[in-house]
Amino acid sequence: MHMNFLEYYRNKKIAIPGGNGFIGSHIVEMLKKISCEVFIPKTKEGIDFRKYEDCFSYLDSKKPQIVINCAAIQGGIAYHNGKQADLFMDNMLMGTFLMKASQKVGVDKFINVVAGCSYPGYLEIPEMNEEDYWSGKLHDSIFSYGFARKASAVYGLALKKQYGFNSIHLIMANMYGPGEHFNPQQSKALAGLIKKIYEAKENNVSEVEVWGTGKPVRDWLYVKDGAQGILRAGAVYNDIDALNIATGVGVSVKELAETIRQIIGYKGKLKYNISKPDGALHKTFGIHKMKKELEWIPETSIEAGIKETVEWFSQNHKKAIAY
Numbered sequence: 001m002h003m004n005f006l007e008y009y010r011n012k013k014i015a016i017p018g019g020n021g022f023i024g025s026h027i028v029e030m031l032k033k034i035s036c037e038v039f040i041p042k043t044k045e046g047i048d049f050r051k052y053e054d055c056f057s058y059l060d061s062k063k064p065q066i067v068i069n070c071a072a073i074q075g076g077i078a079y080h081n082g083k084q085a086d087l088f089m090d091n092m093l094m095g096t097f098l099m100k101a102s103q104k105v106g107v108d109k110f111i112n113v114v115a116g117c118s119y120p121g122y123l124e125i126p127e128m129n130e131e132d133y134w135s136g137k138l139h140d141s142i143f144s145y146g147f148a149r150k151a152s153a154v155y156g157l158a159l160k161k162q163y164g165f166n167s168i169h170l171i172m173a174n175m176y177g178p179g180e181h182f183n184p185q186q187s188k189a190l191a192g193l194i195k196k197i198y199e200a201k202e203n204n205v206s207e208v209e210v211w212g213t214g215k216p217v218r219d220w221l222y223v224k225d226g227a228q229g230i231l232r233a234g235a236v237y238n239d240i241d242a243l244n245i246a247t248g249v250g251v252s253v254k255e256l257a258e259t260i261r262q263i264i265g266y267k268g269k270l271k272y273n274i275s276k277p278d279g280a281l282h283k284t285f286g287i288h289k290m291k292k293e294l295e296w297i298p299e300t301s302i303e304a305g306i307k308e309t310v311e312w313f314s315q316n317h318k319k320a321i322a323y
Helices: 005-009 022-031 052-062 084-105 140-163 189-202 223-236 253-264 288-294 302-315 317-322
Strands: 013-015 037-039 066-069 109-115 167-172 174-176 207-211 220-222 243-245 269-273
Touching: 005 022, 005 223, 013 052, 022 223, 052 084, 066 084, 066 223, 084 109, 084 140, 109 140, 109 223, 140 167, 167 223, 174 189, 174 223, 174 302, 189 207, 189 253, 189 302, 189 317, 207 253, 220 223, 220 302, 223 243, 223 288, 243 288, 253 269, 253 302, 302 317
Parallel strands: 013 037, 013 066, 066 109, 109 167, 167 243, 174 220, 207 269
Antiparallel strands: none
């Protein structure tokens, strides 16, 4: 077992763009267990990550040793439809400018959190391993966001070759858990299903629509495990090559919906609307490299993670669906 991974961060200055967001907030919460100085740049204070000057001035003023980049604008398949060009540009600018500014101000390590949709979208393989990262085109449903995040990994390689800059690029499975987007315009499949089924039970609705065929298989990573994986990798991993952070377990949308229904206690019918898009049919991630490098695998089962997520949603319903 590696050292206590949190010790790596003790007494360090750490900037977390996106630290108020879903995954970022859980990383911040974990870092509260030790003595370190955490900076969270806030857009409401006028900081725009899409502007290089803002990225540079903020990081130059704080002088962090570590940057954990959780900044992204994204959502589920429906959220991306009609926003492809905006999402491409916004995420491309944020990813490259934050990394460029970090290199310029002398950051020791840049930890880049990258969405799994940056993998090829049409591979007919049981699991996607790091060597498959460049083996095909991205899925049409999310190509512009996925490519922008993929480009940030390319820029990290360029900065390493030209300047010796230390960045790592962590490819995350679909994360879910407390604090996630439950707004229908931005939620992903798991959160969307929790909201629909929970509200159907509350309102005595006899039927819930599920998008697609129910066949797509995904790797669902509980957000607290995701935060731990990111911090573990930041402590021990220093290779420019991508590293998956995932469970390695595939769960179909149908299995997911049935599990959520059981946990919520909904007795109604699930109706699959096959006119709606499925997205990529199979996307699970290999974890052989992760297990070797981090000496760790996520601990939370899909049932336990959904139960905690449902409990949080129940207690924070109005807040959860408002943003």
